[in-house]
Amino acid sequence: MGTIEIIEKKKNGEELTYNELKYIVEGYVRGDIPDYQMSAFLMSVFFAGMTKKETADMTKVMAESGDKLDLSEIKGIKVDKHSTGGIGDKTSLIVGPIAAACGLKIAKMSGRGLGYTGGTIDKLESIPGFRTDIDRSEFIKNVKDVGLSIIGQTDSLCPADKKIYSLRDVTATVNSIPLIASSIMSKKLIDGSDRILLDVKCGNGAFMKTLDEARMLAEEMVDIGENIGKHTVAMITDMNKPLGRNIGNSLEVIEALDVLDGKGPKDLKELCLTMAANMIVLGKKADSMDIAMIMAEGAIDDGSAKRKFAEMVKAQGGDQTYVYDTTKFKLSDKVIKVTSPDSGFIVSTNAEEIGRASVMLGAGREKKDSVIDPGAGIIMKKSFGEKVEKGEIIAEVYSSGIEKCQNAEVMLQKAIKIGAEKPAPCKLIYERIEHIR
Amino acid sequence: MGTIEIIEKKKNGEELTYNELKYIVEGYVRGDIPDYQMSAFLMSVFFAGMTKKETADMTKVMAESGDKLDLSEIKGIKVDKHSTGGIGDKTSLIVGPIAAACGLKIAKMSGRGLGYTGGTIDKLESIPGFRTDIDRSEFIKNVKDVGLSIIGQTDSLCPADKKIYSLRDVTATVNSIPLIASSIMSKKLIDGSDRILLDVKCGNGAFMKTLDEARMLAEEMVDIGENIGKHTVAMITDMNKPLGRNIGNSLEVIEALDVLDGKGPKDLKELCLTMAANMIVLGKKADSMDIAMIMAEGAIDDGSAKRKFAEMVKAQGGDQTYVYDTTKFKLSDKVIKVTSPDSGFIVSTNAEEIGRASVMLGAGREKKDSVIDPGAGIIMKKSFGEKVEKGEIIAEVYSSGIEKCQNAEVMLQKAIKIGAEKPAPCKLIYERIEHIR
Secondary structure (H helix, E strand, O other), rough: OOOOHHHHHHOOOOOOOOOHHHHHHHHHHHHOOHHHHHHHHHHHHHOOOOOOHHHHHHHHHOOOOOOOOOEEEEEEEOOEEOOOOOEEEEEEOOOOHHHHHHHOEEEEEEEOOOOOOOOOOHHHHHOOOOOOOOOOOHHHHHHHHEEEEEEEEEOOOOOHHHHHOOOOOOOOOOOOHHHHHHHHHHHHHHHHOOOEEEEEEOOOOOOOOOHHHHHHHHHHHHHHHHHOOOOEEEEEEEEEOOOOOOOOOHHHHHHHHHHHHOOOHHHHHHHHHHHHHHHHHOOOOOOHHHHHHHHHHHHHOOHHHHHHHHHHHHHHOOOOOOHHOHHHHOOOEEEEEEOOOOOOOEEEOOOOOOOHHHHHOOOOOOOOOOOOOOOEEEEEEOOOOOOEOOEEEEEEEOOHHHHHHHHHHHHHHHEEEEEOOOOOOOOOOOEEEEOOO | OOHHHHHHHHHHOOOOHHHHHHHHHHHEEEEEEEEHHHHHHHHHHHHHOOOOHHHHHHHHHHHOOOOOOOOOOOOOOOOEEEEEEOOOOOHHHHHHHHHOOOOOEEEEEOOOEOEOOOHHHHHHHHOOOOOOOOOHHHHHHHHHOEEEEEEEOOOOOOHHHHHHHHHOOOOOOOHHHHHHHHHHHHHHOOOOOEEEEEEEEEOOOOOOOOOHHHHHHHHHHHHHHHHHOOOOEEEEEEEEOOOOOOOOOOHHHHHHHHHHHHOOOHHHHHHHHHHHHHHHHHOOOOOOOHHHHHHHHHHHHOHHHHHHHHHHHHHOOOOHHHHHHHHHOOOOOOOEEOOOOOOEEEEEHHHHHHHHHHHHHHOOOOOOOOOOOOOOOEEEEEOOEEHHHHEEEEEEEEEEOHHHHHHHHHHHHHHHEEEEOOOOOOOOOOEEOOOOO
């Protein structure tokens, strides 16, 4: 067995064995297989695909490349939630506290933003003092005491995914369903969770542009989940427009707190309640979705979800006063109000372009070592389907530099289309995929 | 324009522009584009293919990466001959002298062996003293004086092809028709020739396993040739068995000299005469193939072709006495005679496996820096379609080590199949492709 033979086999559409995938992944992590062979392999996977067995094996060998997080000290069913990434997706900040308030123990590792999508860790760090790099014992203690802790991924977990993802990013091999599925699920395999809720984003602001693609990815991941013994539910949700109205780190924490206060945009609130209810059922804190939904709504109405958020902030060193007074968050000082060029309705919003505009403003990373401006971002004053008058403000952009604001204004004018007729409403949740056992 | 965007575009099946191909190839030669991006690009070309325009543009940008060989001092139409590579393919050693004896000026740059196929330069270097690294002025002087000179490719010609070929070799991206076509034709574009005869090998010992593939490659290269203003004829010839009986460097020179003596295997002689006749017509030394065929046969019969070979050897510092007494070539001292396990007919010969056996014996290179043993190789005592008795010698293998001979014996026993019935004869020449202008 050699690297060239394995690439050749994949190229010819044959199924690779567990040992062949292990040879490639382990050899690459060790540095024995060079980048140029791995990138040829990844491109052949993009074209030739992988069978379900190969994707499951790929997930396993990636997971085996590093440590495992042991959460056995935490009693009960641990439910994890993962989103494939979208614009304005601050659901983890809302769903986590609701689920914890309903009795679940949420021990979550999250990523940083890369490309045009944001990351939960960056968002939390916009709360002064909030530490996302606490060690394992403190993490577990917080989950036990508070019911909720969110930390960053450590380097020792899944080094294969880290190294392969970096290479995919620069070799045009990101949008491969087996590679995305194995990347996400390899981290789920070792994060100590028992059950998984996946939020597969679908639309112009997601990796998966069509429902068919999103369904393929969702099915693939649900299959892997069952294959590795973790019951997995996937929801396919809309990303043809940003989720909620705020995009940017401080801005998204503010909006998440609005929802926990019972306010905030309807789409964001509805999605978060549905996801929290799914987690409550997965974690066996309710027998039916109806009951779970009532529990989730109750956790907002009685303020317990918000208190969980505040307790997590305190336990991780963050300034709790920001939670109760969101005017304390400093937004960037340069602002441009983007106005509508016409009267009519917002008939399309290119979420990917809006995401790119937010990165340009400083809310995300253009490169891995870019520094984030927590106060930068976009407030969508008008959203998909809404009526606007010519000259009316449709968005506000915040940045440290006026030029960046000007560039973002141009990008937003292109990304948001105004039409004469009100468009048909967009679905929020397309499908829910669960394999009944 | 950026590298990732260009890979993405090719991956999505779009046609790249001349400037995009130039960006990729030049950037790679300069070292600005890393191997891992180039290999992802090459794999995407393997899968997505290239249009005729892209392949022609790729050929041009590769040719533009280095120097051009100026042969304008040599009068007359310069005809070049190129084989895509096979086992026992010593045609250049025979066709060159015949064509030169018929009045053509043959200024040929050849390659070394790599993988399971041999190289003309390695074969010539088995003649003691023969120098293949003479400089341009000596090369041109020899062509003028003798009518024939064969030298190795210099590094300054087509550095892009050199660098890209090395990468393809280790990333399983060799067998791509546009990449093979542009690699071969980029060198033809700058080698000073006016017209080109291509020998596209087809069969189990060639890159192109089927006639359809061989035809696609041939058509592609003929198109490029016409596109770059060099009239090009392609012959598709058989490589389901080694050409002639001898495989190995000294062994192939001996067999080539046999043919120039009017002896040697029928298939090899017939192919060489047909190819020489095509070159004579391309070089306008005859009006018809019939007349050219008579001229080529005459050059063997009257000894003038052999004299050309001897003159070339002398001009390039080689020991001419070897040409007239081939028993002077020392074969390797370890020999095993491979015998037939059954009585019957040779019904199939896996030429690629036989080629690999010869490399293992020391006749070729397993890696780029492997040292060749000029005396190593294989004599096929029996060939495809011939009758054999059980225990009769079907091949002899020569090497410096007895273990290598034993390994080669095992490989040959697998590669050569004996059956009860005489197989249908195999065609020598499948097709001739020429675009009438």
